[in-house]
Amino acid sequence: MSTFMDHRLTRRTFVKSAGASTAIAATLLASSSSSAQEATPTASSGLDWGRFDTSIETAQSTFDMVGVAVSVVVGDEIAYRRMFGVRDLETGTPVTPETHFLVASTTKSMTSLLVATYVDEGVLDWDQRVREVFPDFRAPTAELTDTLRVRDMLNMSSGIGEPDAVSAFHQGDPTTPQLLQMLSGLPVIGAPGDQFFYNGTVYSVGGYLPALALGVDPSEIGSTYASQMSERVYGPTGMSSARIADDPRPFTAEYATGYGPDFSHGTARQPFAPVGSYAPAGGTLATHDEMTRYVMMQLNRGVANDGTRVVSEKNLAECWASNVDVPFDTETNPDLVRSGYGMGWLDFTYRGGRRLVSHAGGIDGFTTFLALLPDDGIGLVVNTNVGPLSRGLGYVQYVSALFVETLYGLNIGAADAAVSQYRAAAQALTDLAAAATPADEAKIAAWIGFYERGWSLGFDDVGTLLLRQSSRAIPILALPDGSYVMASGVAPGAVVQFVTDASGMPAMEIVGLETVRWMTGESP
Numbered sequence: 001m002s003t004f005m006d007h008r009l010t011r012r013t014f015v016k017s018a019g020a021s022t023a024i025a026a027t028l029l030a031s032s033s034s035s036a037q038e039a040t041p042t043a044s045s046g047l048d049w050g051r052f053d054t055s056i057e058t059a060q061s062t063f064d065m066v067g068v069a070v071s072v073v074v075g076d077e078i079a080y081r082r083m084f085g086v087r088d089l090e091t092g093t094p095v096t097p098e099t100h101f102l103v104a105s106t107t108k109s110m111t112s113l114l115v116a117t118y119v120d121e122g123v124l125d126w127d128q129r130v131r132e133v134f135p136d137f138r139a140p141t142a143e144l145t146d147t148l149r150v151r152d153m154l155n156m157s158s159g160i161g162e163p164d165a166v167s168a169f170h171q172g173d174p175t176t177p178q179l180l181q182m183l184s185g186l187p188v189i190g191a192p193g194d195q196f197f198y199n200g201t202v203y204s205v206g207g208y209l210p211a212l213a214l215g216v217d218p219s220e221i222g223s224t225y226a227s228q229m230s231e232r233v234y235g236p237t238g239m240s241s242a243r244i245a246d247d248p249r250p251f252t253a254e255y256a257t258g259y260g261p262d263f264s265h266g267t268a269r270q271p272f273a274p275v276g277s278y279a280p281a282g283g284t285l286a287t288h289d290e291m292t293r294y295v296m297m298q299l300n301r302g303v304a305n306d307g308t309r310v311v312s313e314k315n316l317a318e319c320w321a322s323n324v325d326v327p328f329d330t331e332t333n334p335d336l337v338r339s340g341y342g343m344g345w346l347d348f349t350y351r352g353g354r355r356l357v358s359h360a361g362g363i364d365g366f367t368t369f370l371a372l373l374p375d376d377g378i379g380l381v382v383n384t385n386v387g388p389l390s391r392g393l394g395y396v397q398y399v400s401a402l403f404v405e406t407l408y409g410l411n412i413g414a415a416d417a418a419v420s421q422y423r424a425a426a427q428a429l430t431d432l433a434a435a436a437t438p439a440d441e442a443k444i445a446a447w448i449g450f451y452e453r454g455w456s457l458g459f460d461d462v463g464t465l466l467l468r469q470s471s472r473a474i475p476i477l478a479l480p481d482g483s484y485v486m487a488s489g490v491a492p493g494a495v496v497q498f499v500t501d502a503s504g505m506p507a508m509e510i511v512g513l514e515t516v517r518w519m520t521g522e523s524p
Contacts, residue, residue: 049080052406056399060084063395063422066259066267067095069288069383070399073296076305079378083288087256087385089267097289100241100248100255101383102272103368104361107284109319109344110233110294111207112154114225116315117232118210119150126151126318134212137205138184144192152192153206154343157324161187162199165453165514168491171200171282172246172274172470173454176222179204179277196326196341200281207280222277234286236310238293242286244279247272251285256385258365261426263433263477263487270365270387271471273490282361288383291370295379298372320357320374322347332417335410345372350410360396364472364490367392369400378407387490390429394422429493436477436485439465443478447498447506449521455508458522467496483511 049072060068067087072080083095118124130137130148139145140160152158160183174182183205189197210228211221226244234242241252248255249272262268275283286294297304301313322340330336338349348356358371358380365387371380380403386392397418404410441459450456456468457476465476467486474489476496484496495511506518 049406052080052402053082055402056082057084059395059398059402062419063386063391063398064267064426065384065386065391065395067099067256067385068395069095069097069099069101069381071097071288071292071381072403073292073299073379073381075299075377076296078292081292087254089257089259089269095256095288095385096254097292098254098287099383100252100285100287101291101368101385102246102248102258102363102366103284103286103291103383104282104363104366106291106359106361106368106370107280107282108154108203109298109359109370110229110284111203111280112319112342112344113311113316114228114233115150115154115206115210115343116311116319118213119315119318120312123213124150124209126315130209133209136180138181140184140186140188144188148192150206150209151318151323151343153202153209155323156196156198156203156341157193158197158199158202159188159190159192159194160199160202161189161197162201163514164512165510167198167200168513169469169472170453171278172276174277176208176277177218180208180218193324196324200278204278204280222279225280229284233310234290236308237290237297237304238306239286239290242284242290244283245285246275246283248285254287255285256366256383258363258385258387260365260387260389260488260490261391261429261492262475263429263436263485263492264475268488270489271473273364273472274470275363282363288381291368291381291383295370295372295381299374299377299379319343320345320347320372333411350404350408352408354408354410356404358400360393362388362392367396369396371400371403373407376407389491389493390422390425394418394425397422432479432485432493433487436479436487438463439476439478439484444498447508447518449506450519451508452516452519453514455516457508 056070065085066089067085070082071078085095087093087095087099119126124133127149130150130153131146137145139148148158182201208221208225211224216224229244245251258270259267260270293305297310302311302316303309320342322342324341326339326341328336328339335351336348337351340347345357345359355375356371356373361368365385367384367386367388369382382396382399384392384395401418405412448458454469458466460466467474467476472489475487476484477487479485486492486494497509497511499507499509501507507515509515
């Protein structure tokens with residue numbers, strides 16, 4: 001159990017794992033899969049994508065994926081494109097370039113691009129103090145309130161911390177005005193620029209700065225941000241159907257259903273999860289083809305395929321450039337010289353000076369990965385409809401690593417470690433599933449009811465114990481030691497303990513994430 005909990009997921013641990021893994025090379029080769037559509041290599045790319053194609057096709061089975069879309073672009077051309085599997089297991093409808101995916105934290109690079117367009121116009125400046133833009137801004141200390149700059153809100157080194165439970169479960173909780181106020185209550189972990197700390201709350205406030213600079217009322221900045229993204233990022237880039245949305249169903253019939261591991265069913269459908277006021281940190285819905293156009297625009301230094309200048313080359317480069325070092329494992333990344341975070345992008349330097357700029361995104365049922373090789377004009381786009389833990393994370397690690405090896409031959413032989421890590425995590429889930437049993441209603445009766453922070457616990461009509469939070473309904477099973485385990489959802493394998501606090505009140509602890517007190521029982 002403890003082995004698996006070392007792999008517990010938050011968006012923070014996900015982005016660090018997926019980012020550093022771009023240095024892992026691939027060696028796996030095997031036979032083709034009947035569920036894959038034909039690849040479409042472009043001869044003018046000058047690269048042989050045969051081995052790459054065979055390897056990622058095999059990886060779809062290795063990592064037990066449902067649906068995958070992979071494209072490699074060279075300049076304005078698609079050098080390689082392949083669709084694997086289905087967007088919905090019930091209908092069997094295949095993934096296509098027009099399939100809509102939730103792309104989660106890859107939205108961060110789009111948000112920094114949005115801010116960059118306002119820097120181009122002189123509305124903001126990267127080194128301008130936030131207080132000058134938003135006079136009501138309040139950080140946790142008076143010093144941070146007075147000194148934090150616009151770039152500090154986007155570079156993951158503000159010196160402000162954030163509880164893991166926020167990124168794991170609670171991004172849909174606050175309204176936008178509440179989010180602006182929450183910042184002042186977060187912990188301080190150091191001075192700005194001293195250390196990397198992945199913080200969605202700080203980033204989201206940074207994404208709202210253009211609207212605040214224009215004097216938009218805080219109650220309206222969420223909708224204003226969505227409009228700004230459509231007008232300044234999606235539209236000019238050629239992403240005509242992209243939008244800020246937590247659920248695609250009101251907007252399109254051509255969307256992917258999200259999936260994840262499930263103790264009882266192997267793989268289960270996941271509900272669309274709320275991002276809400278955290279939209280600047282992860283709220284984009286887009287097709288695979290649109291994400292490909294987005295990467296092309298980045299590689300073209302801010303110019304879209306139709307020649308539209310979306311953002312200046314200078315301020316786009318500011319988004320890529322590292323502001324703070326990000327730790328990485330030298331044993332599994334022997335050819336990686338430096339890892340840093342820019343504004344919405346991780347910035348890697350390999351031996352020989354090779355540079356890769358990338359970012360991952362993960363949310364319930366979906367994992368996305370983008371990578372740029374700016375010096376060579378080559379980019380990678382990966383969309384999947386499987387959640388990060390543990391399959392989606394493993395898959396994008398593998399594909400991004402294969403990409404680096406195919407082009408440069410870096411870190412050859414490290415793929416075995418990546419596959420081993422995934423298999424260890426998958427085996428831990430299998431072992432937990434084998435040990436878990438349905439909850440005994442009599443034993444858990446005292447803890448049934450409603451908890452702080454929007455949690456509730458109760459049985460459904462068929463006797464399954466469910467832990468609910470917002471749109472999530474997570475099945476809970478009992479373990480032999482008296483604790484419980486999340487048997488599906490965004491964090492399968494997370495251990496849950498039901499205890500009584502010092503005052504005699506029932507309480508629930510999601511181990512390593514948060515503890516909440518019981519408030520009231522179910523209605524009689």
